[in-house]
Amino acid sequence: MTKRITIDPITRLEGHGKIEIFLNDDGDVEQTYFQVPELRGFEQFCLGRKAEDMPNITNRICGVCPEAHHMAATKALDAVFGVEPPSAAKKIRELFYSAFYATDHTTHFYALGGPDFIVGPDAPASERNILGVISKVGVEIGKTVIACRARNHHIIKMLGGRAVHPTAGLPGGWSKSISADERLLIEQTARENIEFALFSLQAFDDLVLKNSGYVELILSDIYRHRTYSMGTVDANGQLNFYDGQVRVVDPDGAEFVQYAPKDYAEHLAETVLPYSYLKYPYLKQVGWKGFEDGNDSGVYAATPLTRLNVSEGMPTPRAQEHYERMYTTFGCAKVSARRYAPIHHRLATHWARTSSCSTPPSACSSWRPTPRSRAMRCG
Amino acid sequence: MAAKPKISMYWASSCGGCEIALVNIHEHLLELADNFDFVFCPCLLDTKRHDIEAMDDGEMLITFFNGALRTSENIEMAHLLRRKSTLLVAFGSCASGGCIPALANLTTREALMETVYGSGPTLDNAVHVVPGPTTTVPEGDLTLPVFERTVGTLASAVDVDYVIPGCPPESAQIWAVIAHVIAGKPLPPKGSVLGAGDKTVCDDCKRVKEEKLVSRFHRTWEIIPDRTQCLLEQGIVCMGIATRSGCGGLCPDVNMPCIGCYGPPEGVRDQGAKMIGALGAIIDVQPMKDMGEARVAAHIAEVLDTIPDLAGTLYKFSLGGSLMQGGLATANAATQATTAESTAR
Numbered sequence: 212m213t214k215r216i217t218i219d220p221i222t223r224l225e226g227h228g229k230i231e232i233f234l235n236d237d238g239d240v241e242q243t244y245f246q247v248p249e250l251r252g253f254e255q256f257c258l259g260r261k262a263e264d265m266p267n268i269t270n271r272i273c274g275v276c277p278e279a280h281h282m283a284a285t286k287a288l289d290a291v292f293g294v295e296p297p298s299a300a301k302k303i304r305e306l307f308y309s310a311f312y313a314t315d316h317t318t319h320f321y322a323l324g325g326p327d328f329i330v331g332p333d334a335p336a337s338e339r340n341i342l343g344v345i346s347k348v349g350v351e352i353g354k355t356v357i358a359c360r361a362r363n364h365h366i367i368k369m370l371g372g373r374a375v376h377p378t379a380g381l382p383g384g385w386s387k388s389i390s391a392d393e394r395l396l397i398e399q400t401a402r403e404n405i406e407f408a409l410f411s412l413q414a415f416d417d418l419v420l421k422n423s424g425y426v427e428l429i430l431s432d433i434y435r436h437r438t439y440s441m442g443t444v445d446a447n448g449q450l451n452f453y454d455g456q457v458r459v460v461d462p463d464g465a466e467f468v469q470y471a472p473k474d475y476a477e478h479l480a481e482t483v484l485p486y487s488y489l490k491y492p493y494l495k496q497v498g499w500k501g502f503e504d505g506n507d508s509g510v511y512a513a514t515p516l517t518r519l520n521v522s523e524g525m526p527t528p529r530a531q532e533h534y535e536r537m538y539t540t541f542g543c544a545k546v547s548a549r550r551y552a553p554i555h556h557r558l559a560t561h562w563a564r565t566s567s568c569s570t571p572p573s574a575c576s577s578w579r580p581t582p583r584s585r586a587m588r589c590g
Numbered sequence: 591m592a593a594k595p596k597i598s599m600y601w602a603s604s605c606g607g608c609e610i611a612l613v614n615i616h617e618h619l620l621e622l623a624d625n626f627d628f629v630f631c632p633c634l635l636d637t638k639r640h641d642i643e644a645m646d647d648g649e650m651l652i653t654f655f656n657g658a659l660r661t662s663e664n665i666e667m668a669h670l671l672r673r674k675s676t677l678l679v680a681f682g683s684c685a686s687g688g689c690i691p692a693l694a695n696l697t698t699r700e701a702l703m704e705t706v707y708g709s710g711p712t713l714d715n716a717v718h719v720v721p722g723p724t725t726t727v728p729e730g731d732l733t734l735p736v737f738e739r740t741v742g743t744l745a746s747a748v749d750v751d752y753v754i755p756g757c758p759p760e761s762a763q764i765w766a767v768i769a770h771v772i773a774g775k776p777l778p779p780k781g782s783v784l785g786a787g788d789k790t791v792c793d794d795c796k797r798v799k800e801e802k803l804v805s806r807f808h809r810t811w812e813i814i815p816d817r818t819q820c821l822l823e824q825g826i827v828c829m830g831i832a833t834r835s836g837c838g839g840l841c842p843d844v845n846m847p848c849i850g851c852y853g854p855p856e857g858v859r860d861q862g863a864k865m866i867g868a869l870g871a872i873i874d875v876q877p878m879k880d881m882g883e884a885r886v887a888a889h890i891a892e893v894l895d896t897i898p899d900l901a902g903t904l905y906k907f908s909l910g911g912s913l914m915q916g917g918l919a920t921a922n923a924a925t926q927a928t929t930a931e932s933t934a935r
Contacts, residue, residue, distance in 0.1 A: 213729050220632045225606035233729035248735050255702040256693040260902045271690040274607020336636040342623050361616040372844035375607045375758050379844045382811050387844040480714040483707050486725035486732040
């Protein structure tokens with residue numbers, strides 16, 4: 212008789228899900244189903260709303276990463292209105308977005324996914340969480356983690372209006388300018404973030420890479436999926452969080468396609484499965500073949516790890532150093548002058564998160580406000 | 591040492607922003623952990639539903655319940671957590687007012703399903719699969735919760751002790767409530783709003799308020815507003831005047847209007863009705879002085895036409911708890927009563 216294991220709900224991430232695992236007579240996994248038992252229907256209730264309301268409605272898709280949805284909707288407004296934000300507005304947006312990914316990656320590494328490693332995969336379920344992390348690493352280090360989240364949420368609130376569900380996005384601009392004092396605070400925050408990223412890379416090194424059991428787990432086939440990789444790249448083909456084109460590489464690392472975000476519907480489609488409210492996106496030009504690995508399956512990943520998989524190295528020297536180390540640890544060969552063959556071991560995503568955070572936002576070095584900088588609007 | 595009281599946070603139809611707002615109490619998290627056993631929170635902790643089912647009734651001192659009631663599972667969890675919690679708090683705008691998910695009450699379940707699974711621009715669904723309650727796969731049956739006809743608030747299904755409004759509630763306000771409980775101070779009467787003020791956002795907003803006389807309304811991208819003057823006086827539909835205080839006036843601080851996420855102020859049941867009253871009161875009557883009745887009506891209509899989508903603007907966060915509840919409240923209540931009956935022990 213088939214034995215069934217139900218994981219309900221899945222935990223330490225944003226969103227609802229359950230997993231049904233069916234075992235065969237030998238006790239091995241026969242089949243697994245991931246179900247999303249939740250639907251709100253933004254596709255429908257956004258219809259009839261004002262275009263400019265989208266940044267404030269679609270950010271409620273996810274309150275862990277509302278900044279991403281707020282920015283995507285704001286950029287869609289740029290396109291709808293046919294306006295290009297002035298340079299200062301773009302830089303403020305990028306600074307805001309950079310504070311977001313620094314705090315978001317910190318949240319994930321220390322509170323969501325990371326506790327599996329920091330507290331340990333065999334630790335009791337009641338300890339695999341942010342509070343367990345703090346007891347493991349000590350209150351002082353715990354406070355360093357909390358301080359990183361706090362200072363970046365402060366920047367998000369200062370530039371976006373609110374720490375969760377910001378509101379400053381406008382077509383062709385951003386409603387909040389920054390003062391000279393605020394600029395200094397942002398710069399200081401960015402510097403502290405880089406120090407914190409280096410600290411986190413060291414913590415990853417000490418807690419994970421120096422533990423042969425964990426390394427074996429990371430490098431094992433259990434968590435390996437050979438899929439297409441997706442990420443946003445700048446004009447140099449390098450990692451960018453705010454702007455650029457979407458690049459996709461195939462499981463071997465060959466560039467499959469690079470397109471402007473507005474052309475997404477030519478490249479992506481979604482299929483519907485009867486047992487989940489979630490729709491399943493895939494690469495349209497490859498096609499949906501089910502949950503299959505490999506070059507013939509349209510399944511792709513868009514994660515901190517795949518952002519690096521598509522990038523022609525990293526834009527700054529220190530990040531480049533950590534990037535090189537990660538790809539050589541996994542034994543990846545170079546597929547271009549600066550890019551390595553993709554890593555498909557999903558647990559490496561944690562490593563990629565901390566490496567990305569050692570990249571300062573490009574806007575940081577080039578932003579020089581005038582004393583009378585003002586709110587930017589289109590028109 | 592006596593066992594610490596248990597505290598939990600659950601999400602129904604929600605976004606996870608309430609959880610991040612809780613984590614954003616930052617260093618106070620350590621005090622929270624010192625004073626409470628944080629037992630359930632799918633976003634942050636590995637506790638499962640069966641762990642909660644195994645608890646004694648009333649075992650948890652406080653549950654912060656966020657999210658609206660969209661599916662039968664949301665309603666089941668509302669009943670389960672009601673039973674297991676001494677104090678059940680409707681946390682955030684979804685649980686208290688329906689929030690963004692309740693905008694779906696402006697349409698029907700059928701239309702929503704058709705858009706999501708039948709006609710989306712990137713959809714590949716030629717055989718028109720629509721996810722449903724039971725799917726038979728070779729290994730057995732897979733189940734999904736029922737997608738209810740409409741979106742309800744927490745109070746539409748179960749008895750609620752307190753409300754903490756906001757989308758999400760501001761972290762300083764969340765901590766103030768928790769610190770109040772830790773200090774052992776008495777709680778206000780059941781049904782009270784916690785973690786917010788009893789006035790309006792305007793009372794906290796730093797902008798200068800003078801005379802409100804508006805000849806037309808402006809959309810946020812139509813004008814660059816003065817940075818110090820009241821936004822409503824400048825013709826931007828700022829919901830501050832019909833929204834409970836508590837956030838400190840954050841959105842007007844970055845030159846954007848209040849969008850009403852703290853819900854109706856004290857003593858007001860319907861936020862949209864309050865706002866429409868306020869808008870009516872500020873339309874400049876001077877140009878209408880010598881107009882005939884028909885022209886006056888046309889003029890007012892013209893002014894109001896400068897605000898498209900009144901329902902989505904004035905009820906963005908409170909439709910589920912409003913007097914009209916999207917117009918489908920009766921059907922919703924009937925569905926929820928049936929579901930509640932079938933899930934009761």
